[in-house]
Amino acid sequence: MKIYDWIVVGGGITGAAVSYELTKKGFAVLLLERDTAMQNATRFSYGGLAYWSGTTDLTRQLCTEGIDRHRNLSAELDADTEFRELDLLLTIDRGVDVEQVAANYAHFAIPPQLLSVAEAGELEPLLNKSAIAGALTVRHGHISPTATNQAYCQAFVRLGGTIEFAEVTGLISEGNRISGVKTVGENYACENAVICAGGWSRSLLKAAGISAGVYFTRAEILETPPVDLQLRTFVMPALLKRFELEAESSKIEVDFLWDEPGKELHPPILDAGAIRFNDGSLRIGQLSRTLSDLNAKVDRQTSEKAIRAGIGKVLPDVANLPATWHDCIVAFSADNLPVVGPIGDRPGLQVFSGLSNPLAIVPALAERFANRAAGEKDWAMAYAPLRYELLSPDRFAKK
Template sequence: MKSYDWIVVGGGITGASLSYELAKKGFAVLLLERDATLQNATRFSYGGLAYWSGTTDLTRQLCGEGIERHRNLSAQLDADTEFRELDLLLTIDAGDDAEKAAANYAHFAIPPQLLSVAEAGDLEPLLDKSNLAGALTVRHGHISPTSTNKAYCQGFLRLGGTIEFAEVIGFIEEGNRISGVKTAQGIYSCENAVVCAGGWSRSLLKLAGISVGVYFSRAEILETAPVDLKLRTFVMPALLKRFELEAESSRIEVDFLWDEPGKELLSPILDPGAIQFNDGSLRIGQLSRTLSDLNAKVDRETSERAIRAGIGKVLPALAGLPATWHDCIVAFSADKLPVVGPIGSRPGLHVFSGLSNPLAIVPAVGERFANWATGEKDWAIELLSPDRFIAEGRRKKEEGRRKKEEGRRKKEEGRRKKEEG
């Protein structure tokens, strides 16, 4: 049985990029992907690169490094990632306070500019101006996620990496250490395994008895074939409901619901937006759900009607276009940051997930991880460590235990006083 330095689980854009970076360092790397034809978050991503959206020293640094890598990635990988920069238009609904919406972005690395309704219409003629209070705009990066994924995989293979299509069903354990990966086709030995399976990362880590603050939403979009209609900008709402959905559904108080079958943690939300790719096709969305079952079924016809109705209020010309409904699982964390690094309680096991927000940082974090794997210290990898959630979970559980004990003590004290009275 061949042994690898690293086994990367998950062949989406995060797994492909990390495999490439590890192979560049000279490691023997196996990339395992379940599906020969990608049907995951990479396949249905908008492909936006929000490099302007850093709000802390960490995120500003990673966004800056990430966009520089994306600007040169096609040349480095010798394949077209379809990188470009275009205007992002963040729409503000009629009735909302445009100045307040702009203030929400004031602390970003590059704050978007507030536009009047007329200015927004000049920038994007397809907008329905009657439903707007204004808009925000900023330059935004964009790639074809599938082309970028393919380019990374080709570069990885040129470096001597191995790709196999197999579904991971467990890990090989030697005491507390992870020393390999089990698939339906066989087992693979390794010094290190890293889970890069996006929204599926949570369930895979559970196979090793690990819970590290990785969650998932079910994203639903409509995709068109290439059309003659031209969307000049990347359109999204200024007040994204998805971030609130993620924050509320990842609170420690509701964490247990993720491990119970058939749960919907919150009502679905819709963030109407659209992007047109270089080939003229459009992706229109996005409806998001927090369902505890990875394979949960939804009413696609109802979802499609909701997406069409939502985009019809913003970009009415898109609402009636022939389109195909798709859904996928999208990873997120409990604090909006990626979950990257070793899992301290299980030597040999690592995670590299939750990088969809923003996608811009994937190349930078992958490079940093690979440098760290060679023995270099890296302050960013330390800050993104999955162990931050384990420590926080223990703290909150202990706090809950103390409060429960305090409540029991007070109840007992009250009972005694009542008896004495």
């Protein structure tokens, strides 16, 4: 049996980037992905790169490194990631204190500019100006997540990496050490395994008796075919409810509910937003739920109606476009930071998951992950050393 240096579990944007970066370092890498046709959070992402949104030294550093990588990634991977920069429009509902909302963003690396209703309407002509009290705007990165994921995978294979489509069912142990990965049809041996399975990471780790502070929401969106409607900006609400949902659902006092079947930790929330991709299609959303079951069923018709009603308030012309409902599992962590690094008491096992702002920082963080795997010091990077202890899965270890 071939023994791989690394097995990467999960072929979304995180797993593809980590696989590519590890292979660049000369490691023999196997990437395991369940679905031949992507149905994950990468596939249904808005594709936004919030490189302006760092609020700490760590997150500002990762965002700066990340956008630098994105600006050159198409050339590096020899494939078009569809990278661009556009105006993000953060709408503020009528009746809300616009100055207070703007103050909430003052500590961001690049604070958004406050716009009047008229100025917001000039920036986005499709906007329903009667529904807002104002808006914030900032330049924002954007990619096609699918194209970027494919570009990483193709570059990975060109470097000698291997991709297998198989459902991972567990980890193989020799004592405490992880020595391989089990799938439905075959077992694979490795020196190291890294879990990059997004929201599915929690169940894989739990099956191995590991708690790493990774949770998940079920996100629901609508996707249109290419349309003639010209949405100029990326529209999102300035007061995002998703982060509050994540914070409330990962509090220690409700943590036990995640391990009980059929639980909904908090009522669903809707952050009404829309983005037009280069091919003319739109993604509209986002309704988020914290359900303890990965395979929980939801009423898609009710969800679609809620999403259309929400976006109809700010972008009436978008609300009735033909669209298909989709859902996916989105990972997040208990402290809003990535969960990246080794599991202290399980040699051979690492995690790369729980990223709330994944697309902006994945390229830089995956590069740093591979550098550390190769034993390289952070001073070899163009940027300052990273405080890896802030990202370690062990920060969530139960005392």
